Amino acid sequence: MKTFISTFILIFIFFMFVFFIGFGPNNDSKSIPFDHEQEGLNKQIVINFSHVVAENTPKGQAAERFAKLVAEKTNGKVKVEVFPNGVLYAEGEEVNALIRGEIQMIAPAYSNMTELLPEWLILDLPYIFKDDEHVEAVLNGEIGDALLSQLKKHNIKGIAFWSNGFKQMMSNRGPLKAPADFLGQRFRIMPSKALEDQFHELGVKTSAMPFNQVYRNLESGYLDGIENTISNIYSKRFYKVQKYMTISNHGYLGYSVMMNQEFWDSLPKDIQKDIEEAMDETTNWLYTESQEINNDQLNMIKITSDILIHVLSDEERESWIDFFQPLYEEYGEKYGKRWINEIQKLSN
Numbered sequence: 001m002k003t004f005i006s007t008f009i010l011i012f013i014f015f016m017f018v019f020f021i022g023f024g025p026n027n028d029s030k031s032i033p034f035d036h037e038q039e040g041l042n043k044q045i046v047i048n049f050s051h052v053v054a055e056n057t058p059k060g061q062a063a064e065r066f067a068k069l070v071a072e073k074t075n076g077k078v079k080v081e082v083f084p085n086g087v088l089y090a091e092g093e094e095v096n097a098l099i100r101g102e103i104q105m106i107a108p109a110y111s112n113m114t115e116l117l118p119e120w121l122i123l124d125l126p127y128i129f130k131d132d133e134h135v136e137a138v139l140n141g142e143i144g145d146a147l148l149s150q151l152k153k154h155n156i157k158g159i160a161f162w163s164n165g166f167k168q169m170m171s172n173r174g175p176l177k178a179p180a181d182f183l184g185q186r187f188r189i190m191p192s193k194a195l196e197d198q199f200h201e202l203g204v205k206t207s208a209m210p211f212n213q214v215y216r217n218l219e220s221g222y223l224d225g226i227e228n229t230i231s232n233i234y235s236k237r238f239y240k241v242q243k244y245m246t247i248s249n250h251g252y253l254g255y256s257v258m259m260n261q262e263f264w265d266s267l268p269k270d271i272q273k274d275i276e277e278a279m280d281e282t283t284n285w286l287y288t289e290s291q292e293i294n295n296d297q298l299n300m301i302k303i304t305s306d307i308l309i310h311v312l313s314d315e316e317r318e319s320w321i322d323f324f325q326p327l328y329e330e331y332g333e334k335y336g337k338r339w340i341n342e343i344q345k346l347s348n
């Protein structure tokens with residue numbers, strides 16, 4: 001009887017042991033409840049996209065649209081996180097941050113790329129572009145592709161050229177109708193030798209400074225004037241600290257949309273294809289949308305401010321074009337007439 005009881009106890013202990021240690025509910029870490037959403041996030045590819053302008057500008061709107069399209073096309077596998085207004089990097093910092101891989105995507109004005117790629121200076125020559133159709137034919141076509149491919153040697157994947165619009169002139173010192181009206185003033189420029197030469201030709205002193213410093217330097221009176229698009233003038237309230245604006249359409253503000261090359265190469269082929277499709281749709285949409293944004297915001301400036309606006313007449317425009325001709329000779333010699341000719345061929 002004693003043996004029977006001992007055997008029963010041993011069998012009981014054995015089963016209890018097997019139940020709690022061997023097959024019990026808590027033996028396997030895989031069975032610890034986990035958050036399925038969290039698992040999804042671990043697999044998600046995040047593209048941090050930094051830019052310096054406001055959300056209600058052509059670039060701001062395009063960035064949001066691109067992020068939405070990428071999420072849709074990849075079924076949420078890729079998330080584009082947009083950081084506007086220079087909250088991550090100021091203008092002038094973002095290109096190096098991209099090359100170092102600290103950020104995956106940026107879209108600076110192409111003028112900011114001219115130190116790395118001097119041939120791009122041609123895009124900053126005054127009156128190189130006739131109208132919006134001409135801009136689109138150049139930047140969204142074979143010339144644009146050829147220029148973007150030059151980025152590869154800097155570890156950058158060039159994806160597209162985005163549009164903002166034509167730049168206008170503003171000053172606090174007086175109306176700007178003829179080239180002589182600029183003499184002796186100080187203007188802010190983006191860091192581009194062609195922009196510097198454009199203003200030096202006009203007898204203007206230049207200060208290259210990042211976008212986020214422009215307002216306070218206009219307000220303090222350090223700068224007399226600027227050139228920029230209506231959407232940037234409106235969204236950053238530059239028109240509140242300037243008295244005169246000339247609709248000159250003398251230069252174009254476009255963006256080179258770029259990713260870090262190694263990051264791009266690391267993406268699966270199907271994801272690259274989805275991103276390219278999202279980019280094409282966004283770019284094509286933006287060429288029309290950016291014109292509408294600039295037109296609407298020009299009306300807002302007219303309605304809400306006392307700024308004096310002068311629209312260059314055809315004759316005045318012709319005299320500005322003639323005035324800048326020497327730059328075409330100089331830049332043709334320095335950077336090759338090829339680009340100038342190719343671009344001008346598409347103007348008809």
Ligand code: LMR
Nearest residue numbers: 052053109190211228232
């Ligand atoms: C500027 O510096 O004026 C522009 O490049 C800002 C922008 O990104 O539109």
